[in-house]
Amino acid sequence: MRVNPVTVRGINMDVLDRLPSGLTTVALACVLSASAVGSIAYGFGFRYAQALGDSELQSLKTTHAEQALATETANRVQLLQQVTRATETEALLYATVARFTEEKRQLQERIPHVTTQYIAAPGAAAVPIPRCVFTAGWLRDYNAALGVPASGSGTATTTSEKATWPAAGTDAELLESGVTAADILAHAQDYGVWARSNLAQLNALLDLNEKD
Incomplete structure (x- = not known):
């Protein structure tokens, strides 16, 4: 029965087994480090996009509130003029x-x-x-x-x-x-x-x- 080689983040572990022990350790460390950096980068990117979206949403809400206030003020002035x-x-x-x-x-x-x-x-x-x-x-x-x-x-x-x-x-x-x-x-x-x-x-x- 053939056992498929174990992979870590797309790296074939069978290839690592063929390397000298010192190089194997270094290669594995590089793989894990790259994986960690990718995860951190993804997390930063997601949080940045989320923060940017929240900021734009808040800006839109502020704009709508200012427009509503301006309309209400104009209507009040117009009503006062009519009276x-x-x-x-x-x-x-x-x-x-x-x-x-x-x-x-x-x-x-x-x-x-x-x-x-x-x-x-x-x-x-x-x-x-x-x-x-x-x-x-x-x-x-x-x-x-x-x-x-x-x-x-x-x-x-x-x-x-x-x-x-x-x-x-x-x-x-x-x-x-x-x-x-x-x-x-x-x-x-x-x-x-x-x-x-x-x-x-x-x-x-x-x-x-x-x-x-």
């Missing part, structure tokens, strides 16, 4: 509506002066204004033009509903409505504040969206 702009817009809108209200108050004080007396010609004395009559039909049409629901109905009067209006010349058309010139002027002031306030709100919203 500031909204607050400024709201303050400006309130100031505008307050100005409209003050203008209306001043106009209300003038209503008696422009609805009770008039001068027929330059240099003439002021006399009471003749009574101005506004019929029920006039008041209905005035409200319909503004989209105000007709009395007793839940919807505004439209042209398509003209057939249901009272016939011309009837009491429902020609009776006095009780509305005076002062009433109409006061209504115009209320409507003006409402319309101008809505326009101011719309413009403020558009300006805010453009800034954002």
Whole structure:
């Protein structure tokens, strides 16, 4: 039965047996030394690669954390700017509506002066204004033009509903409505504040969206 020669790290031990005893010892020592050096070199290389990988991973984590912090800071700044702009817009809108209200108050004080007396010609004395009559039909049409629901109905009067209006010349058309010139002027002031306030709100919203 043939026995295969024993090998150490790829070195045939049968070859070593053929060497003189002194050389055998030296050769074996060299083989073991080379094997040990290879193992140490492998260990150093593995640890170096592992350390390099850990360093790159930590660097990547740091970069991601810095980017996340920068994004969060930018978002916070942007939100603060939006809140500031909204607050400024709201303050400006309130100031505008307050100005409209003050203008209306001043106009209300003038209503008696422009609805009770008039001068027929330059240099003439002021006399009471003749009574101005506004019929029920006039008041209905005035409200319909503004989209105000007709009395007793839940919807505004439209042209398509003209057939249901009272016939011309009837009491429902020609009776006095009780509305005076002062009433109409006061209504115009209320409507003006409402319309101008809505326009101011719309413009403020558009300006805010453009800034954002």
